[in-house]
Amino acid sequence: MPTYVYRCDDVCDDFTQRHPMADIPDAASCPGCGRDARRVIGAPALGAGESSAMRLHDATRSxxxxxxxxxNVPGRRRKTTPVSSNPLHRKLPRP
Ligand SMILES: [Zn+2]
Structure with a gap:
């Protein structure tokens, strides 16, 4: 659900509420004074790019x-030294 900003006509600060997009009230009750506060059209939440979820999304996309x-395959290292020095062991089947 998106977050909407409401502004009270009194000296109260702006406040946010979450509503489904299909049911957005034009006014909401102010938590400070209880009067109706009008919905304010604001900028999109561009600051969400700083969240860890957005960083993960950007890293995945890049x-x-x-x-x-x-x-080489991550997590596997090549063994540079053979396990056995017996040359006959090289002929054994590998897993
Ligand atoms: Zn108020």
């Missing part, structure tokens, strides 16, 4: 657009 180049 990965899809330009994936990182890797040289």
């Amino acid at each position: 990965t899809a657009d330009s994936p990182a180049v890797v040289t």
Whole structure:
């Protein structure tokens, strides 16, 4: 549900309420004085880009657009030294 800003005509501060888009009241009761407060048309919530969910979304999108180049499978390392020095062990079947 989106958040809507309401402004009281008295000296009260603006306040926000969440309503479904299909049922947006033009006025809401002010929590400070109890009078009706008008809905204010404001800027879209561009600051949501600072949230961790938006950072994750941006990172996921950038990965899809330009994936990182890797040289091996992450989490697996090549073993540089053989486990056994017996040459016959190299002929055994591998899993
Ligand atoms: Zn008020």
